[in-house]
Amino acid sequence: MFPHATKRRGVYSAGGRGYIELGSPLPEVIAAWSVALSGRQLIDWGGVALRVHEIALVETAAESDTARLRTRTPVVMKGSGRNDEGDRTTRHAWVLPTEPEFHHYFEQNLRRKAETLDMAPEVALEQISWVGPKRSFTVGDGQKPGAAVEVVLRGKPDVLNMIRDWGLGQANAAGFGWVAA
Structure with a gap:
């Protein structure tokens, strides 16, 4: 920064x-x-x-079962790519925090991260309390759109600490979803 x-x-x-x-x-x-x-x-x-x-x-450690996390960089998340009839229309269905599919895919991503590190996957998105402006960046073969967010998560403190350290959403290794310390 x-x-x-x-x-x-x-x-x-x-x-x-x-x-x-x-x-x-x-x-x-x-x-x-x-x-x-x-x-x-x-x-x-x-x-x-x-x-x-x-x-x-x-070092910032969560000590309770809830954490409020705000990202410095946009959070990117892929959705299903399906239309209202259930037909797949695209493979690259990026969804923003204000879109209906975001909550479900975001929670799945958090649980998958916990499972990857053999931690309890009982983590939930309680609230999206703030959404920044949409931003798109070219990474690899195409653009990834997202928005910075502030979320309230519920889960075990060690899982919440892991999520804070890993980042929110997808493409964290490319710099997306970085949580402010």
Whole structure:
């Protein structure tokens, strides 16, 4: 994130002082990143030269069975791609948080993440309390539309912490659905 960079349509702008946050639900991944980056003064991040001034571990732990999470980047989620008659009309049916299918596919995504890490998949989307503007970015072969969101989730604290560290929605490795610390 470069708060003072000149905004450009369709891309995240870079320039001036900023910061990069890396996260993972796996402590081993964070430890490896920390070791790899601690001795560096410069990182080439996709052609953007980043000077390393400081590395800090940011920990925020949910202690209750509910968590309010707000993303810094758009959340992308695929829907069924089916019309009202149930016929598939497309494979790339991106749905926004305001669309009817979003809630169901979003919850399925949260549960699948928990199961992937052998955690209790009892996690629920209680509320979508805020939706940012629609944004689309070209990633790979096409554009992925989404919107930043603030959601209230219910589940076990360890599962909520994992979700916060992993990110919301799909394409988290591409930077989508990053939860603000």
